[in-house]
Amino acid sequence: MQEPVSSREKILDVAEALFARRGYTGVGLREVADAAGLGKSSLFHHFRGKAPLYCEVLARVLTRIEERVAPSLAQPAGPKQRLESFVSALIDHLAEQPTTARLLLRALFEEEEFADDPPAEAERAEEILAAIVSGVQAVLREGMESGVFRRASVGHTLQTLIGATVYHFASAEVGEGILGRPLFSAEAVAARKAEVIALLEHGIAAPADPRQSS
Numbered sequence: 399m400q401e402p403v404s405s406r407e408k409i410l411d412v413a414e415a416l417f418a419r420r421g422y423t424g425v426g427l428r429e430v431a432d433a434a435g436l437g438k439s440s441l442f443h444h445f446r447g448k449a450p451l452y453c454e455v456l457a458r459v460l461t462r463i464e465e466r467v468a469p470s471l472a473q474p475a476g477p478k479q480r481l482e483s484f485v486s487a488l489i490d491h492l493a494e495q496p497t498t499a500r501l502l503l504r505a506l507f508e509e510e511e512f513a514d515d516p517p518a519e520a521e522r523a524e525e526i527l528a529a530i531v532s533g534v535q536a537v538l539r540e541g542m543e544s545g546v547f548r549r550a551s552v553g554h555t556l557q558t559l560i561g562a563t564v565y566h567f568a569s570a571e572v573g574e575g576i577l578g579r580p581l582f583s584a585e586a587v588a589a590r591k592a593e594v595i596a597l598l599e600h601g602i603a604a605p606a607d608p609r610q611s612s
Contacts, residue, residue: 477541
């Protein structure tokens with residue numbers, strides 16, 4: 399028998415969907431409480447305000463991503479296999495959690511709303527993101543140092559990966575118009591995965607040594 403969802407988790411679920419749809423400034427705490435079927439006092443019992451709630455939502459989203467991609471980065475395989483496994487796991491996760499990509503894209507700009515007085519929860523979200531970024535950077539550096547990947551900017555390569563994955567699943571009607579198909583169908587997700595892995599293969603893979611084919 400499935401355990402009932404706690405009030406805290408219900409608030410986080412509702413807030414995640416609302417923040418992803420309308421952003422930090424477009425959502426009020428009364429709306430979150432009403433959508434969760436709770437009084438506003440119950441919401442304040444769990445969260446001190448909107449900024450702590452928003453940052454807790456981000457931390458929860460990033461924790462789910464970290465749990466999904468960490469095994470791919472830690473597996474006993476070469477950097478090429480680990481990077482491809484990371485991309486595959488990330489795309490699968492973003493496809494399974496349709497609100498995640500849009501929420502993350504909005505968060506790039508909306509943390510400015512409370513940058514002067516960030517809540518404690520913001521630090522936790524930043525630490526989780528830093529751990530994910532560091533893991534991918536380490537794989538990229540290893541691949542470049544070992545000659546599996548061509549020498550390139552680790553930062554720009556990571557930026558390209560983020561755009562190719564997070565932006566793609568946040569692009570909504572624009573992306574669907576460009577592709578001419580839904581973003582989240584099984585066929586479209588498989589195609590996206592193949593395209594990004596091919597981009598890696600041709601974009602950062604080290605050129606073959608001509609001496610090896612002679």
